[in-house]
Amino acid sequence: MANFDVVFIGGGPAGYTGAIRAGQLGLNVACIESRGSLGGTCLNVGCIPSKALLQSSENYHQVKHKFSEHGIQIGKLEFDVAQMLKRKDGIVSGLTKGIEGLLKKNKVTYIKGKASFVNPNTVKVALTDGGSEEHTAKNFVISTGSSPIELRSIAPFDGKDIVSSTEALTFDKVPEHLVVVGAGVIGLEMGSVWMRLGAKVTVIEALDRVLPPMDGAVSVEMKKILEKQGMNFLLGCKLLKAEKSGKSLKVTYEQEGKSKDLSCDKVLVAVGRRAYTDGLGLENVGIATRKDGKIDVNHHYQTSVAHIRAVGDVIDGPMLAHKADEEGVAVAELIAGKPGHVNYQAIPNVVYTWPEVASVGSTEEELKAKGVDYKVGKIPFMANGRARCFGETDGFVKIIADAKSDKIIGAHIIGPNASELIAELVIGVEFSASAEDIGRSSHAHPTLAEVMKEAALAVDKRALNF
Amino acid sequence: MAVEVKMPNVGESVQEGVIHKWRVKSGDFVNRDDVLVELETDKATVEVVAENSGVITIVKKQGETVAVGDVMASLDTDAKGSTAAKESTPASSKPSEKAEVKLPPPPTSSSTAPAAQSDLSPAARRITEELGVNPSQIVGTGKDGRLTKGDVIAHVESGSSKPQSGSNQANAASQPSPVKASLGSSAILGARSERREPMSMIRKRTAERLVKAQETAAILTTFNEIDMTNVMKLRNDYKDKFKEKYGVGLGFMSFFMKAAIEALKTFPAVNGWIEGNEIVYHDYYDIGVAVSSNRGLVVPVVRNAERLSVAELEMAVGDYGKRAKDGKLTIDEMTGGTFTVSNGGVFGSLMSTPILNPPQSAILGMHKIQERPVVVGGQIVIRPMMYVALSYDHRIIDGRESVGFLVKIKECVEDPSRILVGV
Numbered sequence: 001m002a003n004f005d006v007v008f009i010g011g012g013p014a015g016y017t018g019a020i021r022a023g024q025l026g027l028n029v030a031c032i033e034s035r036g037s038l039g040g041t042c043l044n045v046g047c048i049p050s051k052a053l054l055q056s057s058e059n060y061h062q063v064k065h066k067f068s069e070h071g072i073q074i075g076k077l078e079f080d081v082a083q084m085l086k087r088k089d090g091i092v093s094g095l096t097k098g099i100e101g102l103l104k105k106n107k108v109t110y111i112k113g114k115a116s117f118v119n120p121n122t123v124k125v126a127l128t129d130g131g132s133e134e135h136t137a138k139n140f141v142i143s144t145g146s147s148p149i150e151l152r153s154i155a156p157f158d159g160k161d162i163v164s165s166t167e168a169l170t171f172d173k174v175p176e177h178l179v180v181v182g183a184g185v186i187g188l189e190m191g192s193v194w195m196r197l198g199a200k201v202t203v204i205e206a207l208d209r210v211l212p213p214m215d216g217a218v219s220v221e222m223k224k225i226l227e228k229q230g231m232n233f234l235l236g237c238k239l240l241k242a243e244k245s246g247k248s249l250k251v252t253y254e255q256e257g258k259s260k261d262l263s264c265d266k267v268l269v270a271v272g273r274r275a276y277t278d279g280l281g282l283e284n285v286g287i288a289t290r291k292d293g294k295i296d297v298n299h300h301y302q303t304s305v306a307h308i309r310a311v312g313d314v315i316d317g318p319m320l321a322h323k324a325d326e327e328g329v330a331v332a333e334l335i336a337g338k339p340g341h342v343n344y345q346a347i348p349n350v351v352y353t354w355p356e357v358a359s360v361g362s363t364e365e366e367l368k369a370k371g372v373d374y375k376v377g378k379i380p381f382m383a384n385g386r387a388r389c390f391g392e393t394d395g396f397v398k399i400i401a402d403a404k405s406d407k408i409i410g411a412h413i414i415g416p417n418a419s420e421l422i423a424e425l426v427i428g429v430e431f432s433a434s435a436e437d438i439g440r441s442s443h444a445h446p447t448l449a450e451v452m453k454e455a456a457l458a459v460d461k462r463a464l465n466f
Numbered sequence: 467m468a469v470e471v472k473m474p475n476v477g478e479s480v481q482e483g484v485i486h487k488w489r490v491k492s493g494d495f496v497n498r499d500d501v502l503v504e505l506e507t508d509k510a511t512v513e514v515v516a517e518n519s520g521v522i523t524i525v526k527k528q529g530e531t532v533a534v535g536d537v538m539a540s541l542d543t544d545a546k547g548s549t550a551a552k553e554s555t556p557a558s559s560k561p562s563e564k565a566e567v568k569l570p571p572p573p574t575s576s577s578t579a580p581a582a583q584s585d586l587s588p589a590a591r592r593i594t595e596e597l598g599v600n601p602s603q604i605v606g607t608g609k610d611g612r613l614t615k616g617d618v619i620a621h622v623e624s625g626s627s628k629p630q631s632g633s634n635q636a637n638a639a640s641q642p643s644p645v646k647a648s649l650g651s652s653a654i655l656g657a658r659s660e661r662r663e664p665m666s667m668i669r670k671r672t673a674e675r676l677v678k679a680q681e682t683a684a685i686l687t688t689f690n691e692i693d694m695t696n697v698m699k700l701r702n703d704y705k706d707k708f709k710e711k712y713g714v715g716l717g718f719m720s721f722f723m724k725a726a727i728e729a730l731k732t733f734p735a736v737n738g739w740i741e742g743n744e745i746v747y748h749d750y751y752d753i754g755v756a757v758s759s760n761r762g763l764v765v766p767v768v769r770n771a772e773r774l775s776v777a778e779l780e781m782a783v784g785d786y787g788k789r790a791k792d793g794k795l796t797i798d799e800m801t802g803g804t805f806t807v808s809n810g811g812v813f814g815s816l817m818s819t820p821i822l823n824p825p826q827s828a829i830l831g832m833h834k835i836q837e838r839p840v841v842v843g844g845q846i847v848i849r850p851m852m853y854v855a856l857s858y859d860h861r862i863i864d865g866r867e868s869v870g871f872l873v874k875i876k877e878c879v880e881d882p883s884r885i886l887v888g889v
Contacts, residue, residue, distance in 0.1 A: 299544050339467050341544065405616025406589065432608035433587060434615035440588030 004030045004137040006335050007123065008328075009115045009280065012040020013321040014312030015143035016099050018328030023106030025336040030135060031103060032125055034114035037096040038103070040145050041313075042321040044092060045166040050189055052088035053169060054352050057196035061354075066391055079197065081173055088169070111135070117281035120305050124281075139307050139335050142295065143328065144280060146273040146313035155181065155242035155269055161249055162242055162267045165190060175199045177264035179251050181239050183210040185351045187270035188226065192353050195231055202232040202262065204239055204253050211351060215363040215412040217378070217398060222357060222414060225394050242267045275314040300340075301331045309335070323347050346430040350419040355381075355395045358422035361410035361429050364400060373403035374410075377435060377458030379451050381415045383466045386446040392416035397455040399425070399435055406434035406459070417448055424452055435459035469518050471502060471539040473532040482533045483507040485526055492524045496541070498605075503538060506797075514538070521545040589615040597622055603662055672763060679822040683859040687819040690872045692879050693842075694835050694850040697721050700882055712777045718832070719755065720779040722807055724885050725878035726830055727751050727772045730805060733871045735863050737804045739825040745862050754803035754823060755783050759790040765823055766795055767803040807832065811852065820857045827862055830875070831855035 006022050008015040011033030019031040037044055060079050067074065103110050113127040118134065126132045148164035150157050157164055168190045174197045180187040183205035195201040203210070209219040210226070210233065223233060240259060241252040252261040275293035282289065287303045289295055294315055301309040311331045312324035326347070330340030351357035367374050378398040381387040395415030401408050411425035428438055438456035443449045450465075457463045473483060483505040490496055490503075496516045505512040516522075520541035526532050586594065586601060590613050594601045597618070604621045606613035665673070679685070701716050708716040730737040730751055738747040751772040754765040766786040771779060789795050806823045809832040820831040831854065838851045854875060858868045878884050 339544075402616065405614065405619055407614060407616045430609060431587070431612060432614040432616070434589040436589035436592070436615055437587045440592065 004028050004109070004135065006030075006139040006141060006332070007032065007115075007135060007137040008141045008143050009123065010040065010143035010145055010312070011035070011038040011099075011110070012143060012145045012312065012324065013042050014145070014324035014328040015040070015141070016103065016328075017325035018141055018143065018311065018332045019108045020102055020106045021329045021332035022335065023103075023108045025332060025338070027332075027336060029107070030109040030111055030137070032111045032113060032115040032123070032135075034112070034128065036112065036128060037093070038099040038110070039092075039096045040321075040324075041147075042324075043095055043099070045169060047321055048095060049088045049092050049169045050165070050186075050193070051352055052091050053084060053193045054189060054354075056084040056087065057193045058354050061196040069391060081171070081197070085170060085172070114279060116279055117285045117308075120285045120308065139309065141301075141328075141331055141335075142277070142280065142303070142308065142310040142314055143312045143324070144276050144314055145324075146319055147276045148269070149272045149274050151181070151239070151269055151271065154239060155267060157269070161244070161265065162269065165268065165270055168194075168266075168268045171266065175264075175266040177202065177262075178266045178268060179204060179242070179249075179262070179264045180268045180270060181242075182270040182272070183207075183233065183235070184212065184270060184272065187268065188222070188231075188351060188353050190268055190270065191231060192226070192229075195229065200232070201230070202234060202264070204234045204237050204251070206236070206238050208236045210235070211357065213363075214349075214351075214357060214359060215398065215410070216365050217396075218357055218359065218412050218414050221395060222351075222353065225355060225414075226353065242269075273313065273319050277314060300334050301327065317344060318347065318349060320347065320349065343430060346426055348422045348426045350422065352419065355392065355415045356418035357412075357414045358418035359410070359412045360422055360426045361408065362400065363410060363412065364398075367400065367410065372409070375401050375403050375406075375435075375459050377401070377455040377460070377463070379454040379458055379463060379466050381448070381451055383454070384446075384448060384451045386448050386450070387416060389446070390416055390448075397421070397451045399438070399452075399455045399459055401435040401459045406436055408433055408435055408438070408456075413452075415448070415451070421449060421452060424449065467543045469520065469541045469543055470537045471514065471516070471522070471541060473505065473534050473536045473538055474512070474514060475534050482531055483512065485528050485530050485532060485538065488524060488528055490522055490524075492522060492539075494522055495545070496520065496522050505532070516541065518543045586613060587615070590618055593618045600660065603660075675824060676821050679824045682824060683822050683827070684861050685822055685857055686860045686865075686868070687855050687857045688865070688868045688872055689817070689853060689855050690869075690876050692852045692854055692876045693840065694718075694852055694879070697879050697882055698835075698850055708777065708780075712781060714777070714780045714784045716776070717780060717783075718879075719783050719807070719809065720776045721879055721882060721885075722809075722830065722832055722875070723753055723755075723768070723771055723779050723783075724776065724882075725875045726753065726805065726807060728878050728885055728888070729871045729874035731772075732874055733863075733867045735867055736828045736858065736871050738862065739804075739827050740859070740862055741825070748804045750804070752802055752804045754806035754826075755786060756806060756808035756823075757783075757787045757790045759793065764790050764795060764800055765803065765806060766790065766799045767801070769802075806830070809833075811835065817853045817855065819855055822857060822859060828856060828858040828868070828871075831857065 005027040006029050008019045008031045011031045015031055016038050019029050022029040035044060042048060063074060064077055100110060111125055112129065113125040115123040115125045118124050122134050122136050124132055124134050155162050159167060165186045175194055177200040178191065178194050180191045180201060180203045183203050187203060188210065191201045191203055210223045211219050227233065234253065234255065238254040240254055243250055248263050248265055249267055250261055251264055251267060252259060277289055277293065285305050285308060287295060287305055287308065295303055295310045297303055297310050297315050301311050303310055309331050311327035313319040317323055326342045330342050333340030345361060348358055348360045364376065376398060378396055380396045382393040387393050397415065398412045399408060400410035408425060408428050411422065413421055435456040439453055443453040454463045454465055458466065486504040486506040488503050489501050496502060496519065498516055498519045500516045501513045502516050503514050505514060518541050520543035522539050522541050524539045526538045532538055593615055599618060599622060601613055604613055604617055606617055608614045697718065705716045734747050737751060738745050750770050752767050752769050753771040754767045756763055756765050768779065768782045774782065803823065803826060806826060806829040808820050808829060810818050811832050811834040815833050816836065817833060818831055820829045822829055833853045835850045835852045837848050839846050840849045840851060854872060856868055856872045
């Protein structure tokens with residue numbers, strides 16, 4: 001039995017990052033994780049493995065469809081799904097072990113097991129290796145993350161054919177026809193992976209647009225590009241049922257009031273994620289969860305029990321690894337008596353389709369609804385020299401600035417390497433930059449980043465190369 | 467982050483004040499520069515503004531006495547309007563449970579650090595140079611107090627700073643480029659430093675009142691001149707005896723006050739003021755005497771001056787003058803008054819147009835006594851002369867009355883026996 005200054009329950013981006021920061025600040029820290037490896041959803045079954053497969057499949061797609069344009073001919077092109085999965089698993093295990101090393105380096109006690117509150121100062125851990133132990137701490141941080149939402153009544157997960165994103169990362173062969181339920185980030189990313197490797201992909205989305213929370217212009221462009229790549233969309237359609245029908249699956253959906261069905265061999269349900277607090281014993285400490293499973297906290301991440309805090313996917317805000325790790329750092333600093341703060345206006349959001357989508361700040365639709373007076377600068381990658389050299393001219397950069405102060409209040413990119421390009425505008429938002437600030441900063445030539453500068457100039461209607 | 471709102475140091479002799487009125491309540495979100503509380507000190511009413519934005523918790527209640535430096539409230543600067551979702555503190559988050567949680571340290575003063583030109587963002591640098599505004603005089607709202615382009619625009623639009631060289635277009639036409647202009651300027655011009663200091667409470671109040679007077683009343687000024695020969699002779703004849711008997715010097719102020727009271731009796735409107743649709747006439751004569759103090763002009767009031775002798779008037783004025791210099795006048799002593807006498811002559815003013823002290827309807831301006839050639843009985847003679855001015859609210863005082871009033875003063879001062887006789 002040990003008495004810790006702080007115990008992080010959950011070793012995902014929020015928990016392990018917070019634990020490292022707390023260790024740096026000289027606190028006696030423990031991090032409890034039941035998965036068997038650190039890094040949470042992101043590292044084990046989310047961001048990292050999906051990006052590994054996205055890269056493998058995109059490489060194949062590039063060779064198959066784009067190399068000939070460069071004058072490169074390849075005779076017989078083959079790919080090996082098993083090798084792709086092996087490579088992915090190698091990346092994941094390398095990174096998760098790396099985190100174990102980081103915890104050690106920062107003197108964080110890593111406890112493998114599942115924690116449950118006994119009382120407000122004690123957790124009981126059912127150890128992965130058997131047995132259990134109790135730990136007390138002055139502070140607890142709930143960083144247990146989230147899990148995929150299951151449509152239990154109409155499309156229950158079977159772990160093989162009707163699956164969540166976790167299993168969609170481990171298909172041992174390319175599906176013939178993959179139906180993706182939900183046109184959000186996960187659905188489009190995983191749909192892209194298997195589509196590039198040859199699967200027919202049909203996306204069913206209840207709303208009338210893809211990537212619903214993104215800027216409207218991005219959604220329109222994304223759908224257009226993915227359709228060009230061969231993805232099928234059934235927008236405004238509601239899934240009614242997915243079930244086994246002989247050797248294949250029968251998917252029934254409602255379109256304009258009529259029931260329709262199609263046949264496929266895999267169904268990926270990617271309709272969102274739900275805060276995960278199962279078995280945490282919150283009832284023993286009097287912490288309530290909301291209807292959506294999330295835990296209410298104040299701006300110091302304190303739950304209704306002040307020394308038990310919560311960060312990451314279990315609290316409000318976008319379920320993003322980098323949002324979670326910012327909160328992990330902030331909560332560690334707050335516990336150590338330092339000012340900790342997360343600027344929620346400056347958290348980027350990325351979709352790793354190809355081309356990629358990245359955004360920060362408000363969308364045009366949000367600003368319109370709020371009645372904010374704004375200006376927009378939008379430049380297509382087609383106008384950029386480097387993009388043409390890459391042969392990647394789809395997409396645009398759209399910068400939205402306050403009409404009066406010129407402050408950047410939103411930025412939306414769809415295009416090559418959008419995930420990396422957005423960082424410049426995140427710094428801009430963080431430092432209250434005006435569009436003119438970006439427009440007056442030198443950007444190397446020729447780079448994709450020049451589109452950012454041009455879009456910033458376009459806010460003031462003075463783009464130089466468009 | 468919690469920031470304390472303390473009772474500010476409002477004046478050299480003010481040690482404490484009473485909380486007159488909170489303009490906000492606990493839990494309110496206040497923006498920087500919002501007025502939080504009105505404090506009553508023995509000098510003046512002081513408004514305390516928020517130095518940071520945040521959610522306020524009031525510590526000292528209305529009516530409580532606070533000393534300089536006392537914490538009156540605290541501001542939680544982390545609780546921003548934009549993160550409203552995060553603000554919902556769970557109901558059972560009791561202070562006692564927070565005992566273990568160390569509070570973050572108070573903020574550093576970095577948020578008010580002036581921005582050096584070289585540290586500005588490109589757009590902020592461009593716009594400050596183009597508009598000729600000094601970045602160190604603008605409060606930055608960016609991260610850690612950095613100046614943004616929007617801050618400069620808001621600053622210029624608020625009228626806090628006028629662009630030095632007109633519009634952009636004019637600038638572009640008259641100067642080769644902002645960059646060149648700034649390079650050249652250091653070679654051509656000498657030091658161009660500026661200083662900014664907060665207005666003292668008295669200066670602020672004076673400014674407000676003067677502008678209010680200009681906005682409300684129809685102010686007009688009439689002039690006359692007074693031959694001071696007789697009153698000067700009178701003063702010379704009796705000043706030693708007077709000093710001996712009363713312990714104060716015999717000045718001209720008391721004669722002018724006496725003369726003014728006679729004139730006010732003759733022209734009651736000058737001693738009145740407008741309230742709504744009515745004219746309030748005063749049957750008493752509370753005469754404000756403008757005296758200078760090192761903190762600005764103050765106007766203590768001599769009550770029922772009509773009942774005071776010359777000696778009592780001199781004593782009252784002398785006492786006020788001395789206490790004004792020591793900063794010891796009370797608010798009561800400086801409020802009210804039905805008419806004001808201001809003597810710019812002590813500073814050498816030959817002629818001026820005083821501004822009304824609202825809600826009063828008139829003010830008499832005395833000036834410097836200067837020997838001038840005047841014609842008396844067909845002869846050019848040298849006489850000690852003083853110009854006098856009466857600024858008045860034309861809404862209730864007609865030109866005939868104002869001129870008659872000043873003539874009455876002239877007659878009384880030129881021939882003080884008229885005061886004695888009452889004609």
